[in-house]
Amino acid sequence: MSEKVRTRFAPSPTGYMHIGNLRSALYGYLFAMKEKGEFILRIEDTDQNRYVDGATQIIYDTLADAGISYSEGPDKGGPYGPYLQSERKEIYMEYAKKLIEKGAAYYCFCTPERLASMKDTSVADSNGVTRYDKHCLSLTKEEVEANLKAGIPFVIRQNIPPEGKGTYHDMVFGDVTVDYKDMEDGILIKSDGMPTYNFANVVDDHLMHINYVIRGVEYLSSTPKYNLMYDAFGWERPHYMHLSPVMKDAQHKLSKRNGDASYQDLVAKGYVKEAILNYIALLGWAPKDNSEKMTLAEMVEKFSVDGLSKSPSIYDEAKLRWLSGEYMKELSDEEFKKRAQPFFEQSKAYGKYDEDLLVKLLKSRIEIFGEIPAKIDFLEEYDAFDPSLYDNKKQKCNKEVAKAILPKLYEAMKGWEDYSNAALYEALVAFAAAEGVKNGQVLWCLRIAITGASVTPGGASEMAELLGKQRCLDRLQRAISALS
RNA sequence: GGCCCCUUGGUCAAGAGGUUAAGACAUCGCCCUUUCACGGCGGCAACAUGGGUUCAAUUCCCGUAGGGGUCACCA
Numbered sequence: 001m002s003e004k005v006r007t008r009f010a011p012s013p014t015g016y017m018h019i020g021n022l023r024s025a026l027y028g029y030l031f032a033m034k035e036k037g038e039f040i041l042r043i044e045d046t047d048q049n050r051y052v053d054g055a056t057q058i059i060y061d062t063l064a065d066a067g068i069s070y071s072e073g074p075d076k077g078g079p080y081g082p083y084l085q086s087e088r089k090e091i092y093m094e095y096a097k098k099l100i101e102k103g104a105a106y107y108c109f110c111t112p113e114r115l116a117s118m119k120d121t122s123v124a125d126s127n128g129v130t131r132y133d134k135h136c137l138s139l140t141k142e143e144v145e146a147n148l149k150a151g152i153p154f155v156i157r158q159n160i161p162p163e164g165k166g167t168y169h170d171m172v173f174g175d176v177t178v179d180y181k182d183m184e185d186g187i188l189i190k191s192d193g194m195p196t197y198n199f200a201n202v203v204d205d206h207l208m209h210i211n212y213v214i215r216g217v218e219y220l221s222s223t224p225k226y227n228l229m230y231d232a233f234g235w236e237r238p239h240y241m242h243l244s245p246v247m248k249d250a251q252h253k254l255s256k257r258n259g260d261a262s263y264q265d266l267v268a269k270g271y272v273k274e275a276i277l278n279y280i281a282l283l284g285w286a287p288k289d290n291s292e293k294m295t296l297a298e299m300v301e302k303f304s305v306d307g308l309s310k311s312p313s314i315y316d317e318a319k320l321r322w323l324s325g326e327y328m329k330e331l332s333d334e335e336f337k338k339r340a341q342p343f344f345e346q347s348k349a350y351g352k353y354d355e356d357l358l359v360k361l362l363k364s365r366i367e368i369f370g371e372i373p374a375k376i377d378f379l380e381e382y383d384a385f386d387p388s389l390y391d392n393k394k395q396k397c398n399k400e401v402a403k404a405i406l407p408k409l410y411e412a413m414k415g416w417e418d419y420s421n422a423a424l425y426e427a428l429v430a431f432a433a434a435e436g437v438k439n440g441q442v443l444w445c446l447r448i449a450i451t452g453a454s455v456t457p458g459g460a461s462e463m464a465e466l467l468g469k470q471r472c473l474d475r476l477q478r479a480i481s482a483l484s
Numbered sequence: 485g486g487c488c489c490c491u492u493g494g495u496c497a498a499g500a501g502g503u504u505a506a507g508a509c510a511u512c513g514c515c516c517u518u519u520c521a522c523g524g525c526g527g528c529a530a531c532a533u534g535g536g537u538u539c540a541a542u543u544c545c546c547g548u549a550g551g552g553g554u555c556a557c558c559a
Contacts, residue, residue, distance in 0.1 A: 012559050047558055112557090129486065129555060155557055173489065182487050182555080190557040197559045218553055221488040244490075244552085251551065279496095282508090286497055292508060309490095309497080312552060316495045319509040329522080365521045375520095392519080425518080443518035451519095459518035
């Protein structure tokens with residue numbers, strides 16, 4: 001590759017950014033960076049009907065948050081702008097006219113009624129498919145001029161050859177061939193003067209010097225149409241890399257419509273964002289050395305097209321969760337604290353504990369930040385609990401054991417001053433030895449007694465430290481009276 | 485339905501003619517252990533199918549089945 005690689009991410013602002021979208025952006029970015037090229041953002045907002053307010057901002061924010069940077073884009077500028085298709089309307093018309101001059105496109109004045117009537121099965125081909133019949137192709141120059149002058153609404157259609165085949169080489173799928181007779185004379189310029197994707201894409205990619213087109217497989221079989229235009233213009237065809245989709249299950253693509261995870265949903269649930277990006281990179285791609293946990297920079301370094309898979313990949317949140325946990329453990333205490341903040345705030349216990357201590361306990365125990373509230377609510381909520389919580393076969397513990405141990409332990413603990421984990425642990429073990437019971441019996445009973453929870457983010461001494469002496473003794477007392 | 489494309493364990497996936505068919509997640513079991521985790525060790529589990537080609541096919545070719553995409557004045 002002697003020419004400088006220029007690739008682009010070209011989303012349409014129709015809502016939230018889902019995992020599949022982000023992944024396309026990621027792959028484009030990885031490829032461009034790997035090849036020391038440029039990655040560009042272009043917003044495809046030619047369909048006003050589908051435009052969703054704020055969607056463009058979500059695209060900027062998501063890419064920025066994920067660390068996928070582009071050198072040119074609507075919000076960054078660049079030498080080939082504007083990068084917002086709606087601002088390029090005149091350009092498309094100008095090029096569409098060039099295509100008409102070359103005979104590769106033509107004006108079409110057919111009414112919606114006529115078009116609708118063609119859908120009638122009486123004119124369908126043997127496969128039951130109706131295609132535009134090239135009716136307006138036969139219009140003379142004079143007729144076209146007259147219609148134009150009369151202000152009759154028109155569209156511009158691509159003139160697909162009636163015969164022949166289009167073949168091209170896809171970087172992941174290999175050679176792809178499609179018969180021209182299976183293609184329709186698609187609309188290039190809509191009656192509102194806006195281009196369709198089919199056309200804007202070709203014009204913009206060329207004008208923006210995009211030489212590697214990376215996009216979803218849904219364009220795999222329509223690509224020959226685009227090549228026809230490149231050829232007609234006398235432009236060099238770009239290289240194509242089509243990406244298989246991310247699925248929700250074996251037969252459904254991931255979609256926002258079904259409430260499937262978007263990047264921001266996952267962040268809101270508390271997944272570590274680096275893990276999200278890392279995981280989606282792995283959905284459909286595997287590096288040569290089979291690494292799994294990688295930073296963005298490592299992904300760039302390891303990226304190669306032959307590691308892309310051709311078949312769809314099913315999104316598995318369980319694995320994402322695991323990866324998030326891996327990243328979680330590596331977060332520094334400060335970073336963890338910072339990112340966990342909003343989740344601490346969701347807990348009823350917020351502000352009523354030593355946060356630094358909790359950070360250490362929680363870090364290796366959660367995979368996503370969203371687990372935090374449920375994990376620490378016991379710090380604030382302490383209600384009567386089922387004494388069966390004391391039952392633990394392995395620790396040889398049960399309600400009766402608790403009844404015997406707890407009052408003595410309460411008396412002992414009243415005298416202890418150092419409520420740090422280490423000192424408590426030492427004292428508790430000594431207590432167990434003095435009483436002639438197993439460590440586990442004391443520790444288990446105590447933990448249950450002061451937390452009222454079967455699962456806590458640490459053991460008895462850690463929970464006692466977290467609660468502090470006073471709360472510890474209060475709860476112990478309540479637990480004892482509940483037992484009698 | 486026509487056309488294009490895809491098919492390795494439950495999931496993500498290595499392997500590209502000869503392998504005991506990797507690894508990861510999930511799952512199960514054991515160890516560690518003050519619960520839960522973490523960590524360590526181990527188990528279960530796959531080449532959709534039928535024909536070829538070949539000394540040898542998971543790997544190459546053809547068919548079948550299954551799945552995805554496409555057939556819009558949406559991208």
